[in-house]
Amino acid sequence: EAEVAQSPRYKITEKSQAVAFWCDPISGHATLYWYRQILGQGPELLVQFQDESVVDDSQLPKDRFSAERLKGVDSTLKIQPAELGDSAMYLCASSGWADTQYFGPGTRLTVL
């Protein structure tokens, strides 16, 4: 069964350091999403891609966060510099056209 892949699964970093997360969506899925989930809350969208183009990044803190999907396949989310409040689960999801979203296992980030 096709799955969304994410790495690393866990990341511990100190504040002010840079971190990067990688996502490989289900093959053939044109739409890719990055969500952030704070412990005890539901996921919230950070950025949505359609192929290599950003569709929605209105909730992405652009002073420190960046996301790219250069070839319209896999994607990288970067935080620089990391802050204590960035500790959360970062989830990647993908969907086919007019389809629902399938999530990867997530990257749990701890900022010390």
Added chain:
Amino acid sequence: QKEVEQDPGPLSVPEGAIVSLNCTYSNSAFQYFMWYRQYSRKGPELLMYTYSSGNKEDGRFTAQVDKSSKYISLFIRDSQPSDSATYLCAMTLNAGNMLTFGGGTRLMVKP
């Protein structure tokens, strides 16, 4: 006030019980409704996906949508300890758009 409200629980039931999980929402434009199951430290797993109002059944799971009341439910029959997880409701205006999630309800099924 959040767009999607969900009782955080925890909800504790004995094995074999019927479980009812609910969400209310404020945006009447939502058209697609989903339930995800999330085990601790894992990503959400899609359980049910419904469009507009009505019921949908899949094995032990039944999803209900009442758009007139802005209320959705997930019923789990013959609950099992393996059903212990956090259940997230989610909804969207159009398929392919961002999902708006509830905060999740933690369910514990005791043997």
